[in-house]
Amino acid sequence: MPALIRIEGVIRRFGDIVAVAGVDLDIQAGELFALLGGSGCGKTTLLRLLAGFEAPDEGRIVIDGVDMTGVPPYARPVNMMFQSYALFPHMSVARNVAYGLERERLPRAEIEARVAQVLDLVELGAHAGRKPHQLSGGQRQRVALARAIVKRPKVLLLDEPLAALDRKLRERTQLELVELQRRLGITFVMVTHDQDEAMTMATRIAVMDRGRIVQVGAPAEIYEQPVNRFVADFIGLANIFEGDIVGRSDGLLRIRCGPLGGEIAAPAVAGLAGGAVSLAIRPEKLSLRRDDAANTGGLAGHVRDVVYLGDESIFHVALQTGATVQVTRMNAQRRASAAITRGDAVRVTWADDAVVVMPQ
Amino acid sequence: MPGRTSRLLLAVLAFGYAFLYVPILTMIVYSFNESRLVTVWSGFSVKWWGELLRNEAMLDAALLSFQIALVNACVATVLGTMAGFALARHPRFPGRIAFTGLIAAPLVMPEVIMGIASLLLFVALDQVLGWPRRGFATIAIAHITFSAAYVAVVIQSRLADFDRAVEEAAMDLGARPFTVLRTITLPLIAPSLVAGWLLAFTLSMDDLILTQFVAGAQSQTLPMLVYSSVRLGVSPQINVLATIIVTVAGAAIVGAGWLMNRARRQRDRDAYAATRRA
Amino acid sequence: MSATARTVARGAPWGRAATILVPYLWLLLFFAAPFAIVAAISLGDYTPDTVPPVTLTWSGKAYALLVGDALYAAAYLNSLRIAAIATIVTLLIGYPMAYTIARAPAGWRGPLLMAVILPFWTSFLIRIYAWMGILSENGLLNQVLRGSGLVDDPGTLLGTEWAIYLGIAYAYLPFMVLPLYASLEKMDAALLEAAADLGARPWTAFRTVTLPLSLPGIVGGCLLVFIPAVGEFVIPDLLGGTGTLMIGKVLWDEFFSNGDWPMASAVAMAMLVVLVAPIVLFQRARARDLAGR
Numbered sequence A: 001m002p003a004l005i006r007i008e009g010v011i012r013r014f015g016d017i018v019a020v021a022g023v024d025l026d027i028q029a030g031e032l033f034a035l036l037g038g039s040g041c042g043k044t045t046l047l048r049l050l051a052g053f054e055a056p057d058e059g060r061i062v063i064d065g066v067d068m069t070g071v072p073p074y075a076r077p078v079n080m081m082f083q084s085y086a087l088f089p090h091m092s093v094a095r096n097v098a099y100g101l102e103r104e105r106l107p108r109a110e111i112e113a114r115v116a117q118v119l120d121l122v123e124l125g126a127h128a129g130r131k132p133h134q135l136s137g138g139q140r141q142r143v144a145l146a147r148a149i150v151k152r153p154k155v156l157l158l159d160e161p162l163a164a165l166d167r168k169l170r171e172r173t174q175l176e177l178v179e180l181q182r183r184l185g186i187t188f189v190m191v192t193h194d195q196d197e198a199m200t201m202a203t204r205i206a207v208m209d210r211g212r213i214v215q216v217g218a219p220a221e222i223y224e225q226p227v228n229r230f231v232a233d234f235i236g237l238a239n240i241f242e243g244d245i246v247g248r249s250d251g252l253l254r255i256r257c258g259p260l261g262g263e264i265a266a267p268a269v270a271g272l273a274g275g276a277v278s279l280a281i282r283p284e285k286l287s288l289r290r291d292d293a294a295n296t297g298g299l300a301g302h303v304r305d306v307v308y309l310g311d312e313s314i315f316h317v318a319l320q321t322g323a324t325v326q327v328t329r330m331n332a333q334r335r336a337s338a339a340i341t342r343g344d345a346v347r348v349t350w351a352d353d354a355v356v357v358m359p360q
Numbered sequence B: 001m002p003g004r005t006s007r008l009l010l011a012v013l014a015f016g017y018a019f020l021y022v023p024i025l026t027m028i029v030y031s032f033n034e035s036r037l038v039t040v041w042s043g044f045s046v047k048w049w050g051e052l053l054r055n056e057a058m059l060d061a062a063l064l065s066f067q068i069a070l071v072n073a074c075v076a077t078v079l080g081t082m083a084g085f086a087l088a089r090h091p092r093f094p095g096r097i098a099f100t101g102l103i104a105a106p107l108v109m110p111e112v113i114m115g116i117a118s119l120l121l122f123v124a125l126d127q128v129l130g131w132p133r134r135g136f137a138t139i140a141i142a143h144i145t146f147s148a149a150y151v152a153v154v155i156q157s158r159l160a161d162f163d164r165a166v167e168e169a170a171m172d173l174g175a176r177p178f179t180v181l182r183t184i185t186l187p188l189i190a191p192s193l194v195a196g197w198l199l200a201f202t203l204s205m206d207d208l209i210l211t212q213f214v215a216g217a218q219s220q221t222l223p224m225l226v227y228s229s230v231r232l233g234v235s236p237q238i239n240v241l242a243t244i245i246v247t248v249a250g251a252a253i254v255g256a257g258w259l260m261n262r263a264r265r266q267r268d269r270d271a272y273a274a275t276r277r278a
Numbered sequence C: 001m002s003a004t005a006r007t008v009a010r011g012a013p014w015g016r017a018a019t020i021l022v023p024y025l026w027l028l029l030f031f032a033a034p035f036a037i038v039a040a041i042s043l044g045d046y047t048p049d050t051v052p053p054v055t056l057t058w059s060g061k062a063y064a065l066l067v068g069d070a071l072y073a074a075a076y077l078n079s080l081r082i083a084a085i086a087t088i089v090t091l092l093i094g095y096p097m098a099y100t101i102a103r104a105p106a107g108w109r110g111p112l113l114m115a116v117i118l119p120f121w122t123s124f125l126i127r128i129y130a131w132m133g134i135l136s137e138n139g140l141l142n143q144v145l146r147g148s149g150l151v152d153d154p155g156t157l158l159g160t161e162w163a164i165y166l167g168i169a170y171a172y173l174p175f176m177v178l179p180l181y182a183s184l185e186k187m188d189a190a191l192l193e194a195a196a197d198l199g200a201r202p203w204t205a206f207r208t209v210t211l212p213l214s215l216p217g218i219v220g221g222c223l224l225v226f227i228p229a230v231g232e233f234v235i236p237d238l239l240g241g242t243g244t245l246m247i248g249k250v251l252w253d254e255f256f257s258n259g260d261w262p263m264a265s266a267v268a269m270a271m272l273v274v275l276v277a278p279i280v281l282f283q284r285a286r287a288r289d290l291a292g293r
Helices: A043-051 A093-103 A108-121 A137-149 A167-184 A195-201 A219-224 A229-234 B003-030 B047-053 B056-089 B096-108 B111-129 B136-160 B165-172 B177-188 B190-206 B209-214 B222-231 B236-277 C002-011 C013-043 C061-068 C070-103 C106-121 C124-135 C140-148 C161-185 C189-197 C202-213 C215-230 C234-239 C247-257 C261-291
Strands: A005-014 A017-027 A032-036 A058-063 A078-081 A155-159 A187-192 A204-209 A212-217 A239-249 A252-257 A262-267 A275-281 A286-290 A299-308 A312-319 A324-330 A345-350 A356-359
Touching: A005 A043, A017 A043, A017 A058, A017 A212, A032 A043, A032 A195, A043 A058, A043 A078, A043 A155, A043 A187, A078 A137, A078 C189, A093 A108, A093 A137, A108 A137, A137 A167, A167 A195, A187 A195, A195 A219, A204 A219, A204 A229, A212 A219, A212 A229, A229 A239, A229 A275, A229 A356, A239 A262, A252 A275, A262 A356, A286 A324, A312 A345, B003 B236, B003 C070, B003 C106, B003 C124, B003 C161, B047 B236, B056 B096, B056 B136, B056 B190, B056 B222, B056 C013, B096 B136, B096 C013, B096 C215, B096 C261, B111 B136, B111 B209, B111 C013, B111 C247, B111 C261, B136 B190, B136 B209, B136 C013, B136 C261, B165 B177, B177 B190, B177 C013, B190 B222, B190 B236, B209 B222, B209 C247, B222 B236, B222 C124, B222 C234, B236 C106, B236 C124, C013 C061, C013 C261, C061 C070, C061 C261, C070 C106, C070 C161, C070 C215, C070 C247, C070 C261, C106 C161, C124 C140, C124 C161, C124 C234, C161 C215, C161 C234, C189 C202, C202 C215, C215 C261, C234 C247, C247 C261
Parallel strands: A032 A187, A032 A204, A078 A155, A155 A187
Antiparallel strands: A005 A017, A005 A058, A204 A212, A239 A252, A239 A275, A252 A262, A275 A356, A286 A345, A299 A312, A299 A345, A312 A324
16 A cells, blocks of 8 residues: 655755755554654654645655645645644634635535534534633643544644643543544644653654654564664663674674673674674663572672652662663552662663664 | 745835835935925035024024923933833722823824813913913923823833843842832833833924924924924925934934844843853 | 732832822823813803903803804814825735734844834924925926826826825824734734645635734724824825815814914814724723733
């Protein structure tokens, strides 16, 4: 099946700044696709290129088989949910939602029916007559959503759709948006700087950095198998070290890494046979034990700090090799009598397949 | 924005500026005209400049206008700043709605109405109290009354954007209210005070109608003299006067704008350098 | 905000009282009180032999004349009509200018706006005088028209109502552009993108989003031009010629030429009555604008 959205070699410059530095990307129909990256990575510009507010300096964008070059925003089969919502302050909720349908010159009765239907869908039927400034933040967000989906676009673009909501509401709305997307079957392309949001919602994620796409994949793929240091560092917590490949045995790479106590083993990665590499180990994949007679394996060290987060705690452990690692542990019991605390002598161990090897 | 639309808008903008500036430029050009007919160019000359500078009546009128404008600007700035504070800082006090009306009305009130009203007041006061005699004082009072309203608007809109946290910080550090005003608030709104003062000065220098009503027989300000000579027809001396006024006013405004801009840019540069160091 | 205001006020009650009372009393005495005197004089009799030429009675003769002589009614209607047309002309010139300035790159907006205001800082009288030269029989405009060969006998604009419209539009343009610019500049550019995204072509987006959102600026600008234009004297006097009937000129002539103070006062009172509604509207608009910040 051909991709619904095809982005081919797109470059967009603003003066000396290259906001989008050559992006190739296919997005399939029905995906909930997230563009993830820090501020200034080009994700918003890419979204605006899709909407038609910006034109690419090079390359082209094809949506549903139609080349979008020169097609103005008002003629594209996509709609956008703005970060600021951009609700028309002088129009009621119903008039805001009807605005796009009125531009299609649909019959009055059909417009009213579709507006009522979509307002029910976002549970705002009772507020149809209100003005935007009379609504709460969450209600405004749903008006913006209703206004964008009422036109039944082929693609819905969402620019940081939940950034303006508080944390509780944001987490609930994430799941509601996913549910809605499945029900409507519209392709969503979402921009976010929040990795948790991208992981929770997206079917696929594109991680962007300095105008380029660094890695595209399902959330688990990106978390478990980051392609480079940037991705490993950007998504979740990671302990990252430098090392050198010194050999191979039983399908495992032998890597010399001073901070981890000498030679360690790691799963082989295609294309990496020798030389300097980066290693990443997620904190939850490290185990922590008290350093006593029963526990002798792994690396010795002592706990320098404990960050208590409720469900889990993060232990900062100074290893005897001189390195410091972060280790997370679930707080399974309410009061663990044998809790490890600051200053305790510990041993840190991990399985061979916990180590991710990446090019340097 | 499609190119066609933006070209059209640029054309309208250019037309607008031409509309504003061509009349002023023609006056400047014709102030150097040889001919007495201001509409026909007959050669370069500065003789009308000499004639204007020897025109005693004109010089006297200009001096009087300048003195009135100076007094007016200072008093109106004080009064208008107080009114601006009252409006911006005190959301509730008895008679506030009437007060906002007293500030708004002079901005739009036709001057002939204000003129006759002020004159009748001065005549009534003169008959009851024997003061003020028509002349410098009545002109200045009438000017102050309406230019203070303009100053109030300038100050009020500045204070509306004012970050009050800095005043609270000063109080927190032990400054009493008057000290806060003197050391924090007034220095921060100084550019608006300067703008208000210049505005009041210009309004006074420029006023004809109100002045004509309240001036009495003895005093003649510059606009009054210009008006009476213009009524008799266009005159090359007026072109010279216009050139002088345009040059002085333009230099003052552009100069003030440049100074403020330079101060702001210096501040921005310092802030940038400071963040770079940090 | 109000909590802070109260705190500061508690610190200096006399200071607060003074900032309100001093300008309040000044304006009451020198701006509001005179209208009571105007009202009293307008009811009195014109007595040319006394100084001042008024005898206080309650006859209301001036008002009888005001109603009885069709000239006055004609002058009022004419003033309203001329002011209305001139306001529309000013709006048509000012709106595209304000729009273009508000859409200009950020660094350009200040200087462009400054260039609109700059002429206002030079003499009003002299700027009107400049148009006398341009519009006269052999003035610049006719020289250009003749020189272009398009028109042989362009006629004279000076002395017509068109000259008055032009003069008002010229003199009051900054008062139109400033409020328009303020309302256009603060409009979120994302609103226009949202309109385009929802299928609105540029003109439709302008009509359905920009125009309604700039309405406060349009109302403010129009009132700032219309109200003073109704009572305008210098422009009809210098550009309009002898035949022009405007109420500001009538008042001026009653006062300075005829010395009839009661009649001039009655004309002023009647003008005030006509203008009360727009002035109140103007004050309301200003109060709303400030509350909105």
